[in-house]
Amino acid sequence: MDEGRTLSEKMSGRLKKPGDAGGKRVLSGRFLKAPAASGRIKSIELPELPPGMVCITGKDSPGKTRFAGVPVPLFTGKIILWEGQPILAAAGLNTTEVDEWISRVKMEIAPPEGNAEPLVSEKLIEKGSTVEAFSKAFQVIEERIEIPQTPPSSAAQTVVCVKDGANYTIHAASSWPGSIRQNVAAALKTDKKNIHVRTYPVSPGSNKELWFPTVTACQAALLSNRAKKSVRINSTAPGYPGGDFHIRGAIDAEGRITALEIIFTLFCGAVFPLEEEFFERVLLGLFSIYPCRNYSILGRISHEASPPSTFGPGAGFELGFLAGELFASRVAELSLSPPGGWHRESFPVPGQAFGPGIVLPKDFPMKDMLNTALNLSDFERKSASFEQTRLSRHHLDSEPEFYRGIGLSCGWFGNGFLSSPKDLGSAFLTLTLDKDGELTIEMPSLNHGGPLERAWSNMTGEILGIEDKSINFTNRKIKVNQEAGPSLLGRNVSIYTKLLELAGNDLLKRRFRDPLPISVNRSRRRSGNRSWNPNLLEGSPFENISWGVGIVEIAVSTVTMEVIPTQIWLVIDGGKLLMPDFAKSAVEISVEQTLRWCHTGNEQKEATLVDIQFYNNGNKRISKDVSTLPWLMIPAAYLQAVRQASGVIISRIPVTPEQLRTGGMAK
CATH class of the missing domain: 3.30.365.10 (Aldehyde oxidase/xanthine dehydrogenase, molybdopterin binding domain)
Known part of the structure; x- marks a missing residue:
């Protein structure tokens, strides 16, 4: 029964995580990393290798690695792209000896000529008559939000390459084993039939295992090929991009958005595979659900001399929706109707596209879902009460221990990829x-x-x-x-x-x-004739769409300025739920992670109450993702609630007590 299987395959059933593979005789791989963010390597002098130790540099990779069509460097060439970029890798049985050998490597690095400026690309997307719409606007509303880059993960990501004769088995937590197999074969210039991939569970609610394990797998395989032994490597996973958004909207007398002018910049590392996919998802998120056929959007991508970037939890939606829904809440606040009513009246109607021109599904569920969320949370009453407190707090006889706020956000998530290479789909x-x-x-x-x-x-x-x-x-x-x-x-x-x-x-x-x-x-396989026009942003970009409504209630301490999320209500349309209990657990994990992204500076003594309702209209429907939606709904609702409770226009996440103090939280 085991005939033709490699030793690694025979043992794989006993392994719980990648680091368990390879046994006691596996070599440990270590990196010599660039000490500066930029510069040119003029020379490098390697000490003599001790017995049983091997070393590789960029020159030792016979083939080239590409991820979704984008070249990804395994090691530094002559030009350093970011601080910490691997220059070489060495492997041996004793980690201390490997580190000591690496410490004796001598390098001469010339500083960069002039000031190293970020590499910036930009794209202008326009449609309709934006100038005319603004000239006729009843009011013009602006919103700004700054979202810092997420730093690389502090937890080590382990990849093991087990060598068994001519076969190489890669053990990694990866969401794309096909990319590992293809690139390791290319790096070694060997047949793909010799490359096997054993995958392990990836981090819940994260997309960081999309492309980076491929790079580490290639590095481990090259060391393994040189040593003729198995090799284990620990590396640091990339962080997520950030962004700076400025939105101006033309609003008519009925509170409808008639035009948008948006300027935004995405900040990412020196390398960012699939950045076009990310960019387009940010674009769509900026519109959220509300129809708008007149717009002028200038989007920039800034590549800095920092470690590479990977997809965030929503692959760009989490940035776009935060900015777009924060703007929508501002419009709702300045309209003459209650916030819940504004959202309800601003949804597209049958036959009308949503966002920039996306085809509205026949079973569009958002009005029913919004009504459910409003009723569950008693949103309208609480919002009016908290708003009255905000407006009259200067006249209070005594300061309360907490001020409260509540926020509302709507979202949708496109399942699958949008416009990237065919091998992704x-x-x-x-x-x-x-x-x-x-x-x-x-x-x-x-x-x-x-x-x-x-x-x-x-x-x-x-x-x-x-x-x-x-x-x-x-x-x-x-x-x-x-x-x-x-x-x-x-x-x-x-x-x-x-x-x-x-x-x-x-x-x-x-x-x-x-x-x-x-x-x-x-x-x-990805269809080449789908009805999606990426230039006009019209048609059906995704086969399946998940929908959601989120409401967040918070309390802000008047003593410590800590923000305490007290309760969250989520109504989610995930289609047919294959595993209701697991779906609920996945959403709860995402809620916890999203809240950590939203605020810092306080350790909650009590868990936030989370009420999760899965929408079901009784019709036969396909299964859809549910775990990403909290990332698209909670941040904007959270920030709205903080603004209401504190009286401070916070325009940056994560929210800290210092922001509220320096912002002059109203007493």
């Missing part, structure tokens, strides 16, 4: 029913034993009338020319669930007609 699977009634599901990316796998097993078993114990998952039989896209942005839940359902129903039709064993294949 591919997905495939095979179902094989053998003569003994055993069903094998072959999928390229698996979280063995995870909740989603169990849900897929239950769903397939119900379709075919097979017990769960007779259903097995594998990714060992995947052909080397079948490389699926990454398992993130809701792709696992939406796309693979649909493929599995189609394959199961096809197999059901054939099982009593064709002799066993029977195999059914289903695949999905």
Whole structure:
């Protein structure tokens, strides 16, 4: 049964995390990193290597690595791109000896000529008659928000390359094993059939494992090839981009947004694969749900001499929606209707596009979801009460211990990728029913034993009338020319669930007609004729859209200026929920992570109460992502609530007590 399997594959079932692979004789890889953010390496002198130790530099990589068409350097060339960029890597059994050898490497680095300025690219997107709309506006409303870059992760990311003869097995927490296989094969200039990838669960609510494990895997494989032994490397995952947004909106007498003028800059590291995908998602998030056919948007991307960037939790939506929904809340505040009523009246109606021109689904659920959220939270009454307190606090006889605020935000999330290379969108699977009634599901990316796998097993078993114990998952039989896209942005839940359902129903039709064993294949490749125009921002950019409404209530201490989120209400449309309990848990994790992104400076003594409601209209619907929506809804609602409670126009996250003090929190 194990014939043809590598030693690493035979042992993989015992491993819980990447660092467990390789055994005691695995070599430890370490980096010599650039000591400055820029400069030119004039010379480098390597000490003699001790027995059993190996070293590689950029010159030792036979092939080139690319991620979604973007070249990604494994090591520094002559020009240093960022502080901490790997210059070389060495590996040996004793980590202390490796570090000591690296410390004796001599380098001469010439400073950069002149001042190193960030590399800035920009794009202007215009549509309609913006100037005319502003000239006729009843009022013009502005909003600003600054979102700093998230620094690289402090936790080490481990990748192990296990060498077994001509075979290399990469052990990594990655959402895109196909990219690892392809790039390691390219770096070694070997056949992809010699490269195997064992994936492990990625961080919940994070997309940082999208491309960076590929780089570390290539570095480990090159060391392993040189040493003829297995190698383990610990590295630091990249941070997320930040942004600076300025929005001006033309508003008519009924409170509708008739035109937008937006200038924004995204700040990212020296390398940022898939930046176009990120940029377009930021654009769409800026409009949120509200229709606007007149706009002028100048967007910039600034590459600084800092470590590379990767996707944030919403792949750009989290920045765009924070700015867009904060602006929408400002419009609602200055309108003549209650905030909840403004949102309700500003939603698109059937036959009307939403945002810049996105086709509105027939089952658009947001009005029902908004009404549910408003009722659950008693939003309108609380908002009016807190607002009255804000306006009259100068006349209070005594200062309360806390001032309170409440904020509302709406959001949507496009499942899958938008406009990037075709290899990102591919997905495939095979179902094989053998003569003994055993069903094998072959999928390229698996979280063995995870909740989603169990849900897929239950769903397939119900379709075919097979017990769960007779259903097995594998990714060992995947052909080397079948490389699926990454398992993130809701792709696992939406796309693979649909493929599995189609394959199961096809197999059901054939099982009593064709002799066993029977195999059914289903695949999905990115369509080149989808009705999405990225230049006009019109059409249907995503196959599936998740919807959500979020309300956040907070209290601000008048003594410490700490912000305490007291309760959060979320109403989410995730379609058919495969695992309701797991879906709720995933949303709760995202809420916790999002709150850490929103504020600093206080350790909460009590947990925030989170009320999660999943919307269900009773119709048969496809499954969609739910875990990303808190990142798109909570920050804007949180910031609205802080502004109301404090009386300070906070325009930067995370919110700190110092911001409220220096902003002159109203007494």
